Amino acid sequence: MILNIVxxxxxxxxxxxxxxxxxxxxxxxxxxxxxxxxxxxxDLIKLFSKKxxxxxxxTIVFALTHLMFMVATVxxxxxxxxxxxxxxxxxxxxxxxxxxGFSTRSPYSYLGSHRELMQLLAIETLFLMIIVTIGVAxxxxxxxxxxxxxxYPLFFTLPLSFAALFLVVIVKxxxxxxxxxxxxxxxxxxxxxxxxxxxxxIFQISKMFEVPFFLAIFVVFFMPFLLVGLIVAAFVFFLSLxxxxxxxxxxxxxxxxxxxxxxxxxxxxxxxxxxxx
Amino acid sequence: xxKALARSPWFLHYDAGGCNGCDxxxxxxxxxxYDIERFGIVNKGNPKLADILLVVGPITRKSKPVIENLxxxxxxxxxxxxxxxxxVERGIFDxxxxxxxxxxxxxxxxxxxxxxxxxxxxIIEGIKKAIDLWRTRIEGH
Ligand code: SF4
Numbered sequence: 312m313i314l315n316i317v318x319x320x321x322x323x324x325x326x327x328x329x330x331x332x333x334x335x336x337x338x339x340x341x342x343x344x345x346x347x348x349x350x351x352x353x354d355l356i357k358l359f360s361k362k363x364x365x366x367x368x369x370t371i372v373f374a375l376t377h378l379m380f381m382v383a384t385v386x387x388x389x390x391x392x393x394x395x396x397x398x399x400x401x402x403x404x405x406x407x408x409x410x411x412g413f414s415t416r417s418p419y420s421y422l423g424s425h426r427e428l429m430q431l432l433a434i435e436t437l438f439l440m441i442i443v444t445i446g447v448a449x450x451x452x453x454x455x456x457x458x459x460x461x462x463y464p465l466f467f468t469l470p471l472s473f474a475a476l477f478l479v480v481i482v483k484x485x486x487x488x489x490x491x492x493x494x495x496x497x498x499x500x501x502x503x504x505x506x507x508x509x510x511x512x513i514f515q516i517s518k519m520f521e522v523p524f525f526l527a528i529f530v531v532f533f534m535p536f537l538l539v540g541l542i543v544a545a546f547v548f549f550l551s552l553x554x555x556x557x558x559x560x561x562x563x564x565x566x567x568x569x570x571x572x573x574x575x576x577x578x579x580x581x582x583x584x585x586x587x588x
Numbered sequence: 589x590x591k592a593l594a595r596s597p598w599f600l601h602y603d604a605g606g607c608n609g610c611d612x613x614x615x616x617x618x619x620x621x622y623d624i625e626r627f628g629i630v631n632k633g634n635p636k637l638a639d640i641l642l643v644v645g646p647i648t649r650k651s652k653p654v655i656e657n658l659x660x661x662x663x664x665x666x667x668x669x670x671x672x673x674x675x676v677e678r679g680i681f682d683x684x685x686x687x688x689x690x691x692x693x694x695x696x697x698x699x700x701x702x703x704x705x706x707x708x709x710x711i712i713e714g715i716k717k718a719i720d721l722w723r724t725r726i727e728g729h
Contacts, residue, residue: 504634
C-alpha cells in the first residue's frame with residue numbers, strides 16, 4: 312500500500328524527467344545541443360509567473376476537470392483498480408479537454424478539438440479492445456487480480472495486443488506523424504490555443520501524469536520481471552522519439568487507417584487465438 | 589529561484605512587411621548551427637503563450653492593426669524586439685506608399701536589432717538583452 316502511494320507521488324516527477332529527456336534526445340537527434348534536462352520545470356515556473364488571463368470560466372472548469380480525471384486515472388492505476396474504470400476516467404479526461412477547446416469561439420481551438428476527437432476515435436476503440444484481451448486472458452479486469460501471483464508475463468499470451476498497444480502509444484504521444492490535434496503549423500496549439508499562463512500549465516501537468524501512465528502499461532505486460540518491463544518501456548519511449556523525429560505529419564484519415572487497419576486486426580487475431588487455444 | 593525564473597522565453601515571430609531576409613536569419617537561429625533552444629527559447633507562434641514579440645519589417649497599413657492585436661493578446665510580462673533595419677527605421681522601404689509608421693509609434697519597443705539583414709549572431713545578442721529585461725520585469729511583477 313505504501314509502495315502504491317509512493318508510486319503515485321513520484322509519477323509527476325518521472326513525467327517531468329521524461330519531458331526533459333524528450334526535448335534533450337530530440338535535440339540530439341537533430342544534431343543540436345538542446346535545452347537543459349530541467350527545462351519543462353522552468354517552463355512551468357515561467358507559466359505560473361505570467362499574468363492570469365482567460366477567455367471564459369467554462370474553459371477553466373473544463374481544464375481543471377481534465378487534470379482531475381487524469382490524476383484519477385493514475386491514482387486508480389497504481390491502486391491496482393479495475394482496468395475498465397481506468398479506461399473510462401482516461402477517456403473522460405480527454406473528453407473534458409475537447410469540451411474546453413469547444414467552449415471558446417476561436418477557429419483554431421475548434422479545429423484542434425475536432426482533430427482531438429478524431430484521435431479519441433482512433434485510439435480509444437483499440438485501447439478498449441486491448442483491455443478486453445487482458446480481461447479474456449486473465450478472467451478479470453481487476454489489475455490486482457491480473458498482477459497477483461504471476462509466474463509468466465502477460466506478454467507471452469498477448470504478444471499481438473502488446474504490438475497494438477505500441478501503436479496506441481505512438482499516436483497518443485502527440486508527436487509526428489500523429490501530432491494532428493496540435494499541429495503547430497496548421498491549428499497553432501489545437502485545443503490548447505486559447506489558454507495562457509497557468510491555465511496552459513494545467514495541460515503540461517496533465518502530460519506529466521499521462522506519459523508515465525502509458526509507459527507503465529508496458530511494464531504490466533512484463534510484470535513478474537519488473538526490470539525487463541522498465542527496459543521495454545524505456546525502449547518504447549525512445550522509439551516513439553525516433554519515429555517522431557524522422558517522419559512528417561499525416562492526415563487524420565492516415566491516423567484512423569493506422570490504428571484501425573493494423574491495430575484492430577492484431578488484437579482480433581490475438582483474441583481469436585486466446586479463445587481457440 | 590530567481591535563476592530559474594527567466595529560463596523559458598517563448599517567442600512569437602511576426603513579419604509586418606519586410607523582404608523575408610530577416611525572417612530567414614531569425615529562423616536560422618533555431619537550426620542546429622545556432623540552436624537557441626539550448627536557452628529554452630521556443631518559437632510558439634501563439635500570442636497567448638509568447639513572452640517575446642519579434643517583429644520584422646516596416647509596419648504597413650495592413651499589418652498595423654494586426655500588430656496591435658497581437659501585442660494586446662500577449663499576457664504580461666512581455667518584451668518587444670524590432671529585428672532588422674527596416675523595422676527599426678524603415679531602411680530600404682523608406683518612402684514606400686504602403687509603409688505606414690514605425691513600430692515604436694504604435695507599441696513600446698524594448699530592443700532594436702540593426703542590420704539588413706540582421707545576422708543570427710546579432711539577433712541572438714538582441715534576444716539575450718530582451719531576456720535580461722524580461723527577467724527584471726518578472727521579478728517586478
Ligand atoms: S532589414 Fe533588410 S533584410 Fe531585413 S527584412 Fe528589412 S529589408 Fe529585408
